[in-house]
Amino acid sequence: MEYVIEMRNIRKEFPGIVANDNITLQLRKGEIHALLGENGAGKSTLMNVLFGLYQPEKGEIHVRGKKVNITDPNVANELGIGMVHQHFMLVEKFTVTENIILGNEPTAKGQVDVKKAAKDVEAISKQYGLSVDPNAKIEDISVGMQQRVEILKTLYRGADILIFDEPTAVLTPQEIKELIAIMKKLISEGKSIILITHKLKEIMEVSDRCTVIRRGVGIGTVDVADTNQDELASMMVGREVNFSIQKKPSEPSNETLEISSLVVEDARKVPAVNGMNLSVRAGEIVGVAGVDGNGQSELIEAITGLRKAKSGSIKLNGKDVTNWKPRRVTESGIGHIPQDRHKHGLVLDFSIGENMVLQTYYKRPFSRNGILNFSTIMDKAKSLIKEYDVRTPSEMTPARALSGGNQQKAIIAREIDRSPNLLIAAQPTRGLDVGAIEFIHSKLVEERDKGKAVLLISFELEEIMNVSDRIAVIYEGKIVAIVKPEETTEQELGLLMAGAKRKKAGETT
Amino acid sequence: MKLLKGKWASIALTAVPLLSVALGLLVGGIIMLVSGYNPIVAYAALFNGIFSNTYVLGETVRQMTPLILSGLAVAFAFRTGLFNIGVEGQLLVGWLASVYIGLQFEGLSPIVHIPLAIIAAALAGAIWAFVPGFLKAKYQVHEVITTIMMNYVALHVVNAIIRTYLLAPGERTDQINASASLQSPFLESITDFSRLHYGFVVAIIGAIIMWFLLWKTTTGYELRSVGFNKYASEYAGINVQRNIVLSMVISGAFAGAAGAMEGLGTYGYMTVMADFTGVGFDGIAVALLGANGALGVVLASALFGGLKIGALNMQSVAQVPTQLVEIVIAMIIFFVASSYLIHWISNRVSKRGKI
Numbered sequence: 001m002e003y004v005i006e007m008r009n010i011r012k013e014f015p016g017i018v019a020n021d022n023i024t025l026q027l028r029k030g031e032i033h034a035l036l037g038e039n040g041a042g043k044s045t046l047m048n049v050l051f052g053l054y055q056p057e058k059g060e061i062h063v064r065g066k067k068v069n070i071t072d073p074n075v076a077n078e079l080g081i082g083m084v085h086q087h088f089m090l091v092e093k094f095t096v097t098e099n100i101i102l103g104n105e106p107t108a109k110g111q112v113d114v115k116k117a118a119k120d121v122e123a124i125s126k127q128y129g130l131s132v133d134p135n136a137k138i139e140d141i142s143v144g145m146q147q148r149v150e151i152l153k154t155l156y157r158g159a160d161i162l163i164f165d166e167p168t169a170v171l172t173p174q175e176i177k178e179l180i181a182i183m184k185k186l187i188s189e190g191k192s193i194i195l196i197t198h199k200l201k202e203i204m205e206v207s208d209r210c211t212v213i214r215r216g217v218g219i220g221t222v223d224v225a226d227t228n229q230d231e232l233a234s235m236m237v238g239r240e241v242n243f244s245i246q247k248k249p250s251e252p253s254n255e256t257l258e259i260s261s262l263v264v265e266d267a268r269k270v271p272a273v274n275g276m277n278l279s280v281r282a283g284e285i286v287g288v289a290g291v292d293g294n295g296q297s298e299l300i301e302a303i304t305g306l307r308k309a310k311s312g313s314i315k316l317n318g319k320d321v322t323n324w325k326p327r328r329v330t331e332s333g334i335g336h337i338p339q340d341r342h343k344h345g346l347v348l349d350f351s352i353g354e355n356m357v358l359q360t361y362y363k364r365p366f367s368r369n370g371i372l373n374f375s376t377i378m379d380k381a382k383s384l385i386k387e388y389d390v391r392t393p394s395e396m397t398p399a400r401a402l403s404g405g406n407q408q409k410a411i412i413a414r415e416i417d418r419s420p421n422l423l424i425a426a427q428p429t430r431g432l433d434v435g436a437i438e439f440i441h442s443k444l445v446e447e448r449d450k451g452k453a454v455l456l457i458s459f460e461l462e463e464i465m466n467v468s469d470r471i472a473v474i475y476e477g478k479i480v481a482i483v484k485p486e487e488t489t490e491q492e493l494g495l496l497m498a499g500a501k502r503k504k505a506g507e508t509t
Numbered sequence: 510m511k512l513l514k515g516k517w518a519s520i521a522l523t524a525v526p527l528l529s530v531a532l533g534l535l536v537g538g539i540i541m542l543v544s545g546y547n548p549i550v551a552y553a554a555l556f557n558g559i560f561s562n563t564y565v566l567g568e569t570v571r572q573m574t575p576l577i578l579s580g581l582a583v584a585f586a587f588r589t590g591l592f593n594i595g596v597e598g599q600l601l602v603g604w605l606a607s608v609y610i611g612l613q614f615e616g617l618s619p620i621v622h623i624p625l626a627i628i629a630a631a632l633a634g635a636i637w638a639f640v641p642g643f644l645k646a647k648y649q650v651h652e653v654i655t656t657i658m659m660n661y662v663a664l665h666v667v668n669a670i671i672r673t674y675l676l677a678p679g680e681r682t683d684q685i686n687a688s689a690s691l692q693s694p695f696l697e698s699i700t701d702f703s704r705l706h707y708g709f710v711v712a713i714i715g716a717i718i719m720w721f722l723l724w725k726t727t728t729g730y731e732l733r734s735v736g737f738n739k740y741a742s743e744y745a746g747i748n749v750q751r752n753i754v755l756s757m758v759i760s761g762a763f764a765g766a767a768g769a770m771e772g773l774g775t776y777g778y779m780t781v782m783a784d785f786t787g788v789g790f791d792g793i794a795v796a797l798l799g800a801n802g803a804l805g806v807v808l809a810s811a812l813f814g815g816l817k818i819g820a821l822n823m824q825s826v827a828q829v830p831t832q833l834v835e836i837v838i839a840m841i842i843f844f845v846a847s848s849y850l851i852h853w854i855s856n857r858v859s860k861r862g863k864i
Contacts, residue, residue, distance in 0.1 A: 304744070305746075306743060306744065325746065326743065326744065326745070326746040327745075327746025327747075328746075329746075330745075330746050331746075336744070338744060343738070343740045343741065344740050344741050344743075344744040345741065345744070346738075346741060347734050347737045347738045347741045347742070348737070348738065349737045349738075350733070350734065350737065354730070358734075358741070358744075358745040359745050359746060361727055361730050362727045367726075367727045370726050370727050370728060371725055371726055371727075372725055372726060372727060372729075372730060374725075
């Protein structure tokens with residue numbers, strides 16, 4: 001069998017750590033080959049080896065049957081290997097065309113031939129069904145379109161082997177569908193694709209074969225047609241994984257959170273939350289389902305005191321907490337796992353220990369009369385690290401050095417440990433692998449079973465369906481429907497999220 | 510993998526200043542060679558000019574004293590993510606305040622008078638820094654602009670006050686009362702009549718205060734948190750605006766105390782200033798070289814103070830102009846600032862797998 005790319009027994013070491021050990025990856029022409037592994041398993045390292053950013057200590061790389069030495073990304077480009085990065089490498093102020101030709105500009109008489117460039121871009125985008133506006137500025141187009149620009153960039157440079165690094169992490173469900181169609185189109189035009197991901201569903205949907213890496217070691221390659229999600233998950237994690245969470249029916253009691261006629265304006269002074277009513281009772285998980293940008297962030301910010309509510313009220317256990325300062329809100333019993341863990345959740349340059357007391361450092365026993373008690377703080381951190389299985393070398397390690405999953409576990413440990421009456425979890429599993437997701441979901445259910453109220457905000461319908469006891473669908477700043485997960489389907493939720501009216505009970509299919 | 514990056518970063522944190530000093534001296538040596546001086550003779554003279562006798566040692570410590578405090582001022586603000594370029598102005602108002610208090614209260618005990626004058630200086634610096642801090646917190650006015658402007662305001666206001674109210678013959682104020690003076694016949698006698706004064710004790714206490722405040726108190730926790738990530742700080746219920754103002758005020762207090770070192774120590778009076786002292790601006794370099802840490806600032810001040818005093822000997826013995834030491838200092842700062850380049854090279858090397 002002829003492979004377009006064959007990476008044989010790759011080993012890459014960093015001081016004190018083996019990032020890749022004896023990994024073999026063989027890409028057939030015209031296939032979508034998934035590269036699956038947990039966060040930090042070594043997927044990116046392997047791809048950086050292929051892209052010439054790292055040199056392997058051992059192993060060989062063959063491209064189209066010929067042994068090659070990829071010393072830097074330019075060599076990779078010449079070999080027709082292109083990378084679609086997870087974090088886009090685009091110049092915001094440039095147009096689509098300018099970004100695509102950047103570094104490879106067609107010139108006429110010493111000037112950039114903009115006309116020719118635009119024509120070329122248009123031709124390629126037609127050929128592969130990648131609709132973009134060549135003259136739009138990057139800052140004005142959607143994330144999905146920016147990703148198409150990234151793809152076009154690699155195609156413009158003549159790539160026929162494309163590496164997609166976690167391409168769906170930033171996309172909406174609709175955009176994911178479009179991307180999958182694009183990938184299939186690329187294959188039909190004779191390209192080959194390596195898809196880096198830890199989302200099993202996507203692998204099942206698009207890929208032909210799948211290579212699994214666990215903790216830097218190649219576990220094996222399987223035909224996707226002969227396997228299933230459970231098998232892939234246990235290959236990746238090294239044990240059986242529970243997808244559907246085990247939980248008993250909820251026993252909701254009194255109302256913990258009561259939101260009525262809430263109006264919150266966003267940064268542009270447009271009402272993002274627009275007359276919302278919502279309640280969460282103790283002992284239940286309410287999932288807020290909706291497309292990003294329908295007022296979810298503003299809702300959370302208003303509850304937690306980070307943004308002023310324009311009108312309406314927020315009550316916690318019957319007490320009006322509208323427009324309280326964040327500290328007062330926190331002290332009155334709200335825990336908050338923020339959507340953006342790097343921006344709001346952690347001070348990345350603080351140690352894990354310091355991060356564990358972010359809302360409690362000024363209280364006894366962590367400080368007395370304004371003097372911090374570091375040994376108590378670190379003892380607390382140690383016990384939380386143990387209890388929540390945060391994988392960190394020590395409590396003194398800066399939060400920045402931890403993997404995403406472990407950072408999230410640290411935040412969850414801190415928030416749940418304060419034993420809040422209401423726990424707000426915003427996108428708590430974004431970017432995490434199945435093992436971490438399973439852990440976080442079980443913790444949310446555990447809180448519920450302790451009689452706490454949990455408000456879950458997520459863009460992943462699967463998560464909403466799996467974890468919630470009630471689902472509130474948010475659309476244009478209002479709750480447009482409240483449904484029970486066992487009485488609805490992802491399709492119906494999708495329609496409600498898009499603003500469709502709900503059919504009367506009994507009519508849902 | 511990520512962990513190692515952290516470890517490398519901390520090694521780089523100490524390696525970069527040391528390497529920069531070595532490279533700065535090396536480049537200085539090359540410039541001497543090119544300009545026809547013997548760098549070995551020059552550096553020997555420089556070294557002797559810092560260590561050879563008690564007089565130059567005393568002078569070095571005297572030179573260090575205000576540098577430490579102005580370095581602490583810059584470093585403290587920087588820890589909260591603020592760039593206090595206004596240390597120079599805060600130092601001038603602090604100097605004047607200390608001299609003013611020193612001129613008042615005849616017959617007071619030094620135990621009361623000296624702290625009073627230093628506190629007045631710190632307070633004056635704090636008030637001067639409050640203005641940019643407040644403007645930043647309340648109206649998002651960039652502190653670099655406002656602190657630079659406040660420097661000029663300070664220079665001319667201080668001169669006007671001296672001219673109008675405190676003028677003595679010689680375009681200066683009167684000598685302060687002995688009870689407010691940090692000067693010490695004892696220190697002068699053991700250092701062969703250098704101008705060494707008790708101010709160095711104040712500077713060391715300042716460094717200890719900065720370290721304690723930043724690392725041991727809830728206030729320091731808040732300030733550092735705001736400096737690293739104001740969004741997470743806001744999320745945690747820390748008042749970001751208040752901490753921005755507080756950081757500037759504390760920074761200004763250090764700067765004001767630096768002024769008191771000149772007013773109560775080295776000079777004992779204040780002259781009408783034709784130009785800035787430069788001590789406040791040197792504080793930026795000291796903080797940079799000292800990696801914004803209390804100990805680092807003390808060490809960096811020792812280096813800069815030593816180089817400046819040693820340069821005098823270099824000029825008289827090796828006939829090398831003192832300006833060459835300014836070049837060496839500038840090169841050191843250049844190399845610290847370009848530590849990015851050093852990181853980049855070390856990354857390139859480690860990628861090739863031959864660390």
